[in-house]
Amino acid sequence: MKRMLLTIFSLFLLLLAPVSAQYDTFTFNMSFLCGHPKQYTYDITFNIRDENPDRSIREGAIASESGEANIGITEISKTGFYEKELSRAPVWEPVVEVRHTCFDGQKGFKTILLTFPTCPALRNKTRYVYKYYLDITDKSGNRVADAEITSIGPGAAEKKKKKNSPRTFPLFNLPDKVVKHVARRMTYVEIICLSIISDRTKKLVKSLNMTSKSVGLHVWTIVSISVPVIYPHFIHWNYDDVESLSIHIQLTNDLRDRKTRKLTKEGFHLGDWIRHLLFIFNHAELSRVMLSTDPETVIPKSFFDSITGIDIRHLEVFDRYRIKDYRSLLPYVKQFTLLENPSENRESIQEVIIQNFDYLGVKPNIRLSLDDYLLMNSSFIKMNSKMTQKTVNRFIRHWIHGSNPRMKYMEYISDRRRRPHLQKILKGINYQVVPDDQVRVFEVQRYTPNRDEDLIVGSGFNIYRRDGTQATIHARKLRPIGFRLFLLVWN
Amino acid sequence: MTSPASSSEVKYLIESSEGNTFDVSGAALRQSNTFNAMFLNIGADGPIPFTDYNEATLKKVFEYCEHSVNEENYSGPKHQDDLSKWDLNFFNEMDQKMFIDVINASNFLDIERLTSYCCERIARMLRGKNTQEMIKVITLPTAEELEAKQKVEEKKAAAAKKVAEKAAETAEKTETLEELPVQQLVQTTRNKLTRKYLSFSNE
Structure with a gap:
């Protein structure tokens, strides 16, 4: 300009x-x-x-x-x-x-x-x-x-x-409607500061019906709590100062209020802070928790104890975490992605994959056998690309005979072949080609962390399970190379 | 009887907690959503009892309303820095007690613009502060004060009921008037208008 x-x-x-x-x-x-x-x-x-x-x-x-x-x-x-x-x-x-x-x-x-x-x-x-x-x-x-x-x-x-002679104002002697009006004129950071004054201010802030698209947690050398609605501010929690949160502003933003604020509440730990934030932002669960850290950082057990019991929509485990570190969180996790497993211990990984998740994804660098996949109890199973198409065929045949009874959707991604080898995948399976006029919508959205729409399927092969359950095998291209194959169980 | 069309020209009598009455223009009074909901369409017979607030407070509130009569329609909260010099002086003149009384009255009368500006001034007291600094500014009420507040709220609800009853009573009389023969209706209306505007005859 x-x-x-x-x-x-x-x-x-x-x-x-x-x-x-x-x-x-x-x-x-x-x-x-x-x-x-x-x-x-x-x-x-x-x-x-x-x-x-x-x-x-x-x-x-x-x-x-x-x-x-x-x-x-x-x-x-x-x-x-x-x-x-x-x-x-x-x-x-x-x-x-x-x-x-x-x-x-x-x-x-x-x-x-x-x-x-x-x-x-x-x-x-x-x-x-x-x-x-x-x-x-x-x-x-x-x-x-x-x-x-x-x-x-x-x-x-x-x-x-x-x-x-301090300048004071009896804010809470005013009618609740007025107090709410005042709160609405404050910034999100100020509102968070206000919310921890007392139980009453906490409820007052909740009643403002502020909503954030998500509330997430990234665990690394420090813990970042992501609340997108307060952007460009972000929240940090430190292992050495468990009773405090600090709210920072991104340096690139040219705003008046650059002051870093430290919020301290006696007796609070990370879990209390998260519950508090979820409460005031009207969120029932943590949208995403990423466990990743450098090898030097010691994550204390009290950290996991503190957040145990909080519902987690999607837990992603990187790096060096062992199952014993985060075991207590698993009953509260809906979707789980395992990116690395340091122990290579078969029993350890089996303890994770038999859990009843809505979604389970295991990255290709973790070796899993067909038996491991048959042990899975999740509603959406994502098979990694290391599996061969022959193994996929055997998995489907096991499903027809009664394995993985909770499974509603399976997705297999191949990044090595341009097209699915359907003769291999369907070998020994009775199927019917999906008629041209048949379109079926599969509600996969709520089961997967990354998909924001349901699957509309108008092609593929319909198969029957022995108990009469119907499913469709459907393939689509994965650009630039490869394909995705779905096993989609009908409701 | 006051018709909606002429409400900007006419004046209404307001009764304060001391029992004193004073007049306020229809245009100013129309900024009160409480008034609009209760009296705008039916008019008021006799003084409108806002008896939960003293005369000084009500006059201050309606001073603001009179001033903002010609301003453009209220379109949501403004930043404090956007206030006019008159607005700033209006607020700066008040001590804290009066300010609180004005907020309470404005809230009861549901005058959006004034309530919004008052709230912005309070929010400014907390601007840029952390929790500890906020605690120093906000005097947290004791249990006794909370109880007292509860009583005040109840009292205000009773006052609102009283105003509503008054509105209902006026509406009832209006309906009765409509049933009277034309000549009698003209005479009754003339009497009412004479009584109502007697105090403004020097204008």
Whole structure:
């Protein structure tokens, strides 16, 4: 977007009377309207003068912004003092330049607070603010923004005095409807902070009906809790500080609120934090838990104990985890993907695959035999590509004779052949070709972690199980090479 | 009898907790959804009893409504920084007690714009704070205060009921009027209007 550098013309003498005689510091609350259709950058020069100047007070008396600067202010610089009117010298003026970038569509009054720091030399000095430059024009001299000082008040020192008598507000004496209104005006991060104050605030936040698409957990050297709705903020939990969470912001985001917040609740562990987040975001289960870490990190047993009992939609196990580490989680897992198994222990892996999951996927680098597949009790079984098509045929024939009774769907992916070798796959199986006019929808969506739609099948081979159950064998291309073969049991 | 079409021109009498009455324009009063639900279509016979709120609070609330009569229709919450100078002064003039009274009254009268701005000001007190800092700002109520709040809520429900009864009573009278012969109806309406606008005769 085109940027234009605009200049400032000092035109107005808006405030002639002495305004503040007793303050050690000043705070100027200045509003200006910016509603430009394009992005502009302009400077505001802001001058303050003392009618009874004293050169000795220069040091430390330059203004600085208070931190309340608003969106769009990209830079505040201090250019120091200069002698403006030599006839009245030594008149001094601290000059503050505010560089403000207006973005397309940004409109409205913005406030800048300029606070002059406490300076011993300024103490008990009478100062008069009588001039400031506020008329903002473009290069052609057309006025593009209006500004005015809306209030001049005590500065930091006086505010500090006020701070000693804390500013409180009896929020919870207001009607619940009002409290909810207030909460709705807060950011997600602030709402999370509010929610841990008490049981009442927790319920209040829940009643806001905030929903996040998912709540996930990534376990590595630290634990990341993913709550997409609070993006660009993200939450970390540390093994060494179990009672706390920290909320960070992605560095690439240009937002005002960059402060990392630490939330601490006595007696809390990771599991309590997760239950809390699930509660306030109206989620029943963790959408995804990824166990992956570097070999040096010791994951304490208390970590798994803490999250045991929380429902997990999809658990993915990487790297070095042994079944004994996460065994306690399995009864609460719906979908399970095993990516690596460090032990190579047959009994160990069989303990996992016999569980009644909705989905079970084992990556090709883990060796499984046909017997292992026949042991599986999951509703959706994903066979890995290391299996041969001949083995797939034997698996189907076992299913026809009564194995894997819970299985509703089986998916086999071949990344080595362009086409399924149907003669091998269907060998010894009685089948009927799916008629051209038969289309069947298989509701696989809720059983698999990665599929966001159901399978619509209009081709393949219908087969019968001995107990009369019907199923369809269906194949489709897997680009760029290979194919996917499904065994889809009819309802 | 006040018709909906003329409600922006007419004035209504409001009764405060002290028993005092003062007038508010129909246009200002129409910003209250509570009023709209109860009186807009049927009009009000006599003062409208908002007797749970004192005169100063009600006047402050309706001062805001009068001011925002000509503003564009409320289109959702605004950021504090988008408030006009008048709005800022309006809020800055109030001490905390008055501010709380105004929020409560605005909430009861269901004046969206005012309630929203009040809530934004409170939210600003908590902006950028962590839990510990929030606890310092929010004074958590004691058990006694919670009990007192419960009583206040009950009292307010009773007040709302009273207002609703008043509305129902007015509606009933309206229906009765419609059954009267035309001449009698004209006379009755004239009497009512004379009584109602007596206090505004100098305008």
